[in-house]
Amino acid sequence: MPLDAQPIRIAGSRPKKKAATRAHKDNLYARIEETRFNRYVVHDIARYRKYVEDGGAAVYSEAELDALERAGVSDRLPPRATGYYLDLALRSEAVKNLIKARPEEMDDLDGEADPSNQLKYSPVPGLLHKYELCLIYVVRTCSSWCRYCYRSDFLTGKTEKDTASIHEITDYIKGHNAQVDADVITDKPKVREALLSGGDPMVLSNRNLFDYLNALAEAGLEVIRIGTKEMAFYPERFDDNFFQMLDLFHELHPQVLIAFMVHFTHPDEFLRLNEAGEYVTDEAGRFLRNPLVESAAQKLRSRPFVTLENQTPIIDSVNDDADVLRLMQRELKRMGVNNHYFFQCREIEGHRAFAVPVETAWKLHAESQHGLSGIERSRFALSTEAGKMELVSVTQGDERLRAIGGELGQALAEGVVVFRLHRTPFEDRQSDIVIARRNPDALWITGYEDRILYDGRKQESGEKWAALLGALAPELLQAAE
Numbered sequence: 001m002p003l004d005a006q007p008i009r010i011a012g013s014r015p016k017k018k019a020a021t022r023a024h025k026d027n028l029y030a031r032i033e034e035t036r037f038n039r040y041v042v043h044d045i046a047r048y049r050k051y052v053e054d055g056g057a058a059v060y061s062e063a064e065l066d067a068l069e070r071a072g073v074s075d076r077l078p079p080r081a082t083g084y085y086l087d088l089a090l091r092s093e094a095v096k097n098l099i100k101a102r103p104e105e106m107d108d109l110d111g112e113a114d115p116s117n118q119l120k121y122s123p124v125p126g127l128l129h130k131y132e133l134c135l136i137y138v139v140r141t142c143s144s145w146c147r148y149c150y151r152s153d154f155l156t157g158k159t160e161k162d163t164a165s166i167h168e169i170t171d172y173i174k175g176h177n178a179q180v181d182a183d184v185i186t187d188k189p190k191v192r193e194a195l196l197s198g199g200d201p202m203v204l205s206n207r208n209l210f211d212y213l214n215a216l217a218e219a220g221l222e223v224i225r226i227g228t229k230e231m232a233f234y235p236e237r238f239d240d241n242f243f244q245m246l247d248l249f250h251e252l253h254p255q256v257l258i259a260f261m262v263h264f265t266h267p268d269e270f271l272r273l274n275e276a277g278e279y280v281t282d283e284a285g286r287f288l289r290n291p292l293v294e295s296a297a298q299k300l301r302s303r304p305f306v307t308l309e310n311q312t313p314i315i316d317s318v319n320d321d322a323d324v325l326r327l328m329q330r331e332l333k334r335m336g337v338n339n340h341y342f343f344q345c346r347e348i349e350g351h352r353a354f355a356v357p358v359e360t361a362w363k364l365h366a367e368s369q370h371g372l373s374g375i376e377r378s379r380f381a382l383s384t385e386a387g388k389m390e391l392v393s394v395t396q397g398d399e400r401l402r403a404i405g406g407e408l409g410q411a412l413a414e415g416v417v418v419f420r421l422h423r424t425p426f427e428d429r430q431s432d433i434v435i436a437r438r439n440p441d442a443l444w445i446t447g448y449e450d451r452i453l454y455d456g457r458k459q460e461s462g463e464k465w466a467a468l469l470g471a472l473a474p475e476l477l478q479a480a481e
Helices: 044-053 062-071 083-089 093-099 115-121 166-181 206-218 240-252 291-301 322-334 358-369 399-404 406-414 445-451 461-480
Strands: 127-129 133-137 193-197 223-228 257-262 306-314 338-344 379-384 387-394 416-423 433-437 452-455
Touching (some): 044 062, 166 206, 206 223, 206 240, 291 306, 322 358, 358 387, 406 416, 433 445, 445 452, 452 461
Parallel strands (some): 306 338, 338 379
Antiparallel strands (some): 127 133, 387 416, 416 433
C-alpha cells in the first residue's frame, strides 16, 4: 500500500504488541517487580479545586483559578503537578512559577505548533532521527507539566506526533544501520544512541520501560538515554524495584551505557529548603541536598554503567538570574550530575509568556560561568531545525564603525551575534558558524533571519557568503571608483 494511502492513526494508537515483546521471556519479566505509586497528580483546574478542598497545597487563589478559567488556559496546556511538587512550590517562588499556569499564556499564541519542524525528521511514527541519536516518544504524559514545555503539542495531541511501537522502531534502526554498512545510505551515520522521551519515560512501569531498554539493546545500540524530570517532580520513583530492573538490564547488556538526561531547572528542586524556603547548610557552609533527590542520585551514580547529565532552558521568572544558574551548575556537579546544556526557550505556541530574549539569556549564562571550574561549566544553545546552535559570542559594537556605511557598517556599529553549529545532521556543516546583526528583542533564531551576514547552515560557499557580499558590495564598488 502506498504511504499516502495508509489510514491515518489516531494519536496514541501505536500497537504496543507487548505479548510479542515478552514472548518466551516469562522468567525474565518475573524478576521485575512493580511499585504502586500514589503521586497525587493534580490535573486541570476542576481537580485542583477538589485537591485544595481535601487539604492539598494551595498555590492558586480562588481569584487566580477564576482568571485561568476565563482565559481558557487549559486549551493550551492543562495545569498538572504532583502533590510533592506542589508542596515544594509553597516554599519556592521559582518552583511555583515553573508549573503555575498564568492567564497571560493565552495573550499571544504566536509560535510553532511543531517546534523546529520535528516531523520532517520522523521516518517512523514516534521516532525523530536527526543525528547518530534517535529520539523516541514512549509516553504522552509527565508527573507534572512545565508551562514552557516545548513538547506541549505532543502532550495534548495537537500535532501528528505519536507514541512509538518498539517493533517499528527497532526494525527501522536495524534497516538503517544495515544500509549504512552496505554504503547504501551515505549522508547519515549509524544509529548508536537512542533518547527515550515523551512525556517522561519514568512514569512508565518498570516492565514497560524495560521493553524499550531491552529491545534497543538487542538492536545493537551502545547508549540509551532516558530524558526525565522525575528526580525533581517525584524522586520517590527511584526505588529499590526500579534499581533491580536497571541492574537486570545491565546483567543482560553489560556493554550498554544508560545516560539519565535529568532536568533540574532551579537549585530549589534539589537543595534542602527549610519551611521558610531558605537553603540549609552544614557547619562548613556547604549546601545540603534534598534527601530524596540525593538518595536517587547516589544510587544512580553507584552504578558504573550510568551517567547523569542535566539540561534545562532559561525561563522568565524561574531561573533568569546569573547567580542562580551559577549555584545550580556548581551544586549539580558536586552531586555528581554533569552540566550538559542550557537552552533558549523554544518558539512554541505561547512562548512569549516564558521566553527570555536570546541575547539576555546568553549574557546571564555567560555571567554564570564566572567562578566555575572547567568541569562545572556548560553550553548555551538553541535546538533548531538545523541542529543545536551554540551561541558563542555577542559583540558590543562600536558606533564609530557606522561610518563604513551600508548593512556592514550598521552591523559593526550595533554588534553581532555568533552561533556555532555544535550538532547538525549535515557532516559538511559541522562546527560552521552563523553571524548576524544583533537583535536584543529576538526570542529565537527567527529574530535574526533578516540580519544574517554569514550563514553556515547553507550548503554552498556562495550561499554562505551571499548576505555579507551583499552588505559589502556597495562599499567595494565605491572603493573601485
